[in-house]
Amino acid sequence: MAGGGECGRQAISPVRRATMARPNPVVELHEEAPMEEAPVLVERRAGYRVITLNRPRQLNAFNEAMHQALKRALAEAEEDADCRALLLTGAGRAFCAGQDLRDRMTPDGKTTVLGDALDTHYNPLVRKLRTLPFPVVAAVNGVAAGAGANIALACDIVLAARSATFVQAFVKIGLIPDCGGTWLLPRLVGPARARGLALTAEPLPADKAEAWGLIWKTLDDLELMAQAHQLCVHFTAAPTVALALIKRALDEAWANDLDAQLDLERESQREASLTPDYAEGMRAFLQKRPPVFTGRRAP
Ligand code: T3D
Numbered sequence: 001m002a003g004g005g006e007c008g009r010q011a012i013s014p015v016r017r018a019t020m021a022r023p024n025p026v027v028e029l030h031e032e033a034p035m036e037e038a039p040v041l042v043e044r045r046a047g048y049r050v051i052t053l054n055r056p057r058q059l060n061a062f063n064e065a066m067h068q069a070l071k072r073a074l075a076e077a078e079e080d081a082d083c084r085a086l087l088l089t090g091a092g093r094a095f096c097a098g099q100d101l102r103d104r105m106t107p108d109g110k111t112t113v114l115g116d117a118l119d120t121h122y123n124p125l126v127r128k129l130r131t132l133p134f135p136v137v138a139a140v141n142g143v144a145a146g147a148g149a150n151i152a153l154a155c156d157i158v159l160a161a162r163s164a165t166f167v168q169a170f171v172k173i174g175l176i177p178d179c180g181g182t183w184l185l186p187r188l189v190g191p192a193r194a195r196g197l198a199l200t201a202e203p204l205p206a207d208k209a210e211a212w213g214l215i216w217k218t219l220d221d222l223e224l225m226a227q228a229h230q231l232c233v234h235f236t237a238a239p240t241v242a243l244a245l246i247k248r249a250l251d252e253a254w255a256n257d258l259d260a261q262l263d264l265e266r267e268s269q270r271e272a273s274l275t276p277d278y279a280e281g282m283r284a285f286l287q288k289r290p291p292v293f294t295g296r297r298a299p
Helices: 004-008 014-019 064-079 116-131 147-154 169-173 181-189 191-200 206-211 221-236 240-253 258-273 276-286
Strands: 028-030 040-045 048-053 086-090 094-096 136-140 143-145 157-161 165-167 217-219
Touching: 040 064, 048 064, 048 221, 064 116, 086 094, 086 147, 086 221, 094 147, 116 147, 116 240, 136 147, 136 221, 143 147, 147 165, 147 181, 157 206, 157 221, 165 206, 169 191, 181 191, 206 217, 217 221, 240 258, 240 276
Parallel strands: 048 086, 086 136, 094 143, 136 157, 143 165, 157 217
Antiparallel strands: 028 040, 040 048
16 A cells, blocks of 8 residues: 555564564464453464454444454564464454444434544554555455455455445445545545445445455355465465565555556565575476475575
C-alpha cells in the first residue's frame, strides 16, 4: 500500500527477522484466557500461527479487549523467528462484523466521536497486516462486514467459504469505509464496483468477490480451513525473505512510477540474491530436486 514503505520502518525488517529463523517442529495450542472468554485464540503450528477472532455471539465484532489481544498476537507472531505464515479466521458463523457497535453508544443514547479509534487500533492493525514479514492468509469463514471486510482484504491472500459475504456496511450507520477500504476497493475491483459496494452496502457473495478480483479464491465451506492450512504449510517451506520483499514491492508499486519501481526491484532483487534460499533454489533447479528453503538470510 502507499504507506508500505513508511510502515515497513516500524516493523522488524524481513532480513533481520530471517536471520533469526530456526526450524521448529513444535505444535502447541496457546491461549491466554479460558477458551470461551479469550477474544482471540492463538494456535502455534509448525512454522505458522493461526489467529482466530473469538467473539462468535457478536459475530466477532471488535471491542477493546479483542483489539488488545489481536495486537499482542500479531506482535508475538512477528517476534517469533520460526513463524513463516499467519492464518487469520473467525470463530462460529462469521469472520468479523467490524466494530462492536454497542461500544459506540452511551447509555443515555449519545454516540462517540470517531477518529481516535482509527489512530489507536484499526489503522495500526491494517499497517501491521500489510508489513508482517511473512504472508497473512485470511480464511473468511462467513460474513465479513464493515472493518471486518476490509481487515480481511488487507491480508495477503484472501480465501473465502462459498457461503461468506463481504459487506461494506459502514454507510448503513452513516459512516464511510475505513481500514483502508477506500484505498483498497478501487484498486482491487475498479472505481465503478468500489462505488457500488461502498455507497449501497450491498452484500457481495464470495463467488462474485472472486470473479471481481476482490479475493484470491472461493472454496466449498467444508474445504476452506483445510485449504487455508495447506497454503500456510506451503509458505512455511517458501523463501520467506523473498516473500516479504514481494509484499513490499507490490504495496509500494501503487505509489511509484515505473522508474522508481524498477529501482525498488533492483534493490529487492539484490537483497533476495544474498539469501541462502536463492543459492538453494538455483542448486535445486540444476540438480533437478525440490529446494529446501530455510527462510534465512546470509549470516
Ligand atoms: O467505531 C469505530 O471505532 C470506527 C470504526 C468503525 C469500523 C466499523 O466496522 S463500522 C461498521 C460496523 N459493523 C456493522 O455495521 C455491521 C453490523 N452488523 C450487520 O450488519 C449484520 O449483523 C451482519 C450483516 C454482519 C450479519 O447479519 P445477520 O443477519 O447474519 O446477523 P445479525 O442477526 O444481524 O447479528 C447476529 C448477532 O450479532 C446479533 O446479536 P443478537 O441480537 O443475537 O444478540 C447482532 O446484534 C450481533 N452483531 C452483529 N454485528 C455486530 C453485532 N453486535 C455488535 N456489533 C456489531 N458490529
